[in-house]
Amino acid sequence: MAGKTKGLLALGVVVLTTAVLAWAGSESKPKAGGAPKPVIQKAVKGEQCVEDTDYMRRNHMVVLDVHRDKVVIEGIRTKKHSLKECINCHASETTGSVAAAKDDFCVSCHSFASVKIDCFDCHSTKPQGSMAMHPLNAETAHYKHKLAAQATSKVSAEEMAGVAQ
């Protein structure tokens, strides 16, 4: 009798453990372990990055490094490799920033690669004015409708005044 109870108990434990394991397995999605893969959001505007995407993934830091010295020391403020323009295109539609939330463009990859970004100790993570707006940049003009659609939730009246101009 005692043996049978023990057997049943053991069976119960095995069944329960399997169930718990299966449940836990279904919860944490990447079964292989490691950090969650970065979420790479498509740039809010523009079709193609200023350089080839693969090249930028590996070398954006070099590109920015060369550009920053030209800007600060010589005063050559070309737009092509400017961090400000990166932010203008890549700021998230939800947070309006490239580094505010963990899924935002810069942070997403950098936390996956475990590389600290120092840029935003000094640089703003948000585009000038409102979401992805650059008043003198005609390339952004076609996003006005997108902004208007979001007006109720994300864009303040003040920002909309800027867009309307």
Next chain:
Amino acid sequence: MSELKPMSDQAPESRDRRRFVGAAAATAAGLAIAPGVMLVEVAHGRPEDQAASSAVRWGMLVDATKCATGCNDCVTACSTENGWTPVTESKHPKQAPQWIRKLELQDPLTQMETNLPMMCQHCAEPPCVDVCPTGASFKRADGIVLVNRHTCIGCRYCMMACPYKARSLVHEPLNDTQKPDVPRGIGCVESCTLCVQKVDRGDGNTACAEACTAAGHDALLFGDMNDPESEISKRLRELPTKQVRADLNLNLGIRYHGI
């Protein structure tokens, strides 16, 4: 008048040339962004792919006789443009950045009061550049003295060396409150940049001078001291001006009248 005559003789030719330049600018603008949009930018400042030139020396004339008692508009305009917290709103007033500050002086003998704004004097021979161990403190080709925050280690030697107490250190994290055009951050020294972002954009004026004019005082005049035809050069020729601590022989970019 004698100079105007030959100009009018050449009028047809120069008009043709102007039309050509206009067309070229419009083409360039069309390629760059869109027609009409870039034209404004092309018309004023230097092209964005061109480095600051030593042919230009930016400077400012401060007319202390016009600077009004109690007016703080230049300081407010600077903090708004460049995104620094004014001393009055700071949690740590003694550490608060001061890119520009108003001084009210009184002669103890005559009781005469003088008002003037004090900021980085943009020396031609800046002591802050001499002492910087990393080369972060530097003078740009067009005479603007700046801090390269990418190389600044926050040692504050330059703050000690500056005879004008023009520099401040950012002590606290700024938590993404910076202006996109004016990066600044914890652990770096900073000071007046003569609104370098506006100069490069081609605005041709600083936030403080704009505010002073808007307030009707006209005490600040910004311009190119190397161009003999610029407003500032003309005024400097006419008015008796002084450099603060002229004995140091630093050849300042900021000149004062009425002190």
